[in-house]
Amino acid sequence: MKYEGIIFDLDGVICHTDEYHYQAWKTLADKLGIYFDREINNRLRGVSRMASLEIILECYEGAPLTDEQKEQYATEKNDVYKKLLGNMSEKDLSKEVADTLNALRAKGLKLAIGSSSKNAPYILERIGLGNFFDAVSDGNNITHSKPDPEVFVKAAEFLGLPAEKCMVVEDAEAGIDAAIAGHMDSAAIGDAVGCGKATCNLTTFADLLKEVEE
Ligand code: B16
Numbered sequence: 001m002k003y004e005g006i007i008f009d010l011d012g013v014i015c016h017t018d019e020y021h022y023q024a025w026k027t028l029a030d031k032l033g034i035y036f037d038r039e040i041n042n043r044l045r046g047v048s049r050m051a052s053l054e055i056i057l058e059c060y061e062g063a064p065l066t067d068e069q070k071e072q073y074a075t076e077k078n079d080v081y082k083k084l085l086g087n088m089s090e091k092d093l094s095k096e097v098a099d100t101l102n103a104l105r106a107k108g109l110k111l112a113i114g115s116s117s118k119n120a121p122y123i124l125e126r127i128g129l130g131n132f133f134d135a136v137s138d139g140n141n142i143t144h145s146k147p148d149p150e151v152f153v154k155a156a157e158f159l160g161l162p163a164e165k166c167m168v169v170e171d172a173e174a175g176i177d178a179a180i181a182g183h184m185d186s187a188a189i190g191d192a193v194g195c196g197k198a199t200c201n202l203t204t205f206a207d208l209l210k211e212v213e214e
C-alpha cells in the first residue's frame, strides 16, 4: 500500500454544508447591507470563519468595524449556521462515501478528518460518523488555518503516522496548498481539481480506492 493513512477534509468531501454556509452568511450580509452571492461563497471553501468574514467585508462600505463587532457578527453567522446543521441526518452521508470509507478501512488504512471547521464534531455526529474516524483534527485544535499545514500535520500526529505515509483528500485549493506545505500527497475532488496542484484528481469519491494502491 502506498499510504498508511488518509486525511479527509469534511465540508465538500465527506458531506456538503456549503449551502448552509451560504444561507447563514447571506442572512448576515443582508442585515449589514453587504452584496453577497454564490461566487463569493465559493471563495470561502476551507477558509476559517474569521477569514471568511474578512472576505465578505470586502464589499462593506460602512464605518470600520472593531474586533469585538467582527467577533459578534461571526457568532451571529455561526448561530444561524448551527441551526441549519440541525437539518442534517445520516441521509446527508452518501452510500458511495460510506462504502468507500469502509473499503479503505478494510484495506488496513487509518482514517482521519482534517477540517477547518469548529463545527466538525457536530457535523460528524449528525451524519452518523461521530465515532467512525481514528482521529479528528479540526478548527478546535489549530491556531493557523489552511493553507497553513497545521490541521493536517496534527491529524497525522494523532494517527501516529509520518507525513509521507498520509494522503489528504480536499475540495479546496487552500487545502491542497496546506497538504503540499505539510509534505503530504493530495487527491483533489470537486472545486480543487481546477487548481491542478494535487498529486491526483478524483472524478468520483470511489476513485480513491484506485489511488491508494501501489
Ligand atoms: P466553521 P472544511 C470549512 O470546512 C468550510 O469549507 C469553510 O467554508 C468554513 O468557513 C470553515 O470550515 C470554518 O467553519 O465556521 O464551522 O468553524 O472544508 O475545512 O471541512
Ligand code: MG
Pocket (backbone or CB within 6 Å): 009, 010, 011, 012, 013, 045, 046, 170, 171, 172
Ligand atoms: Mg472543504
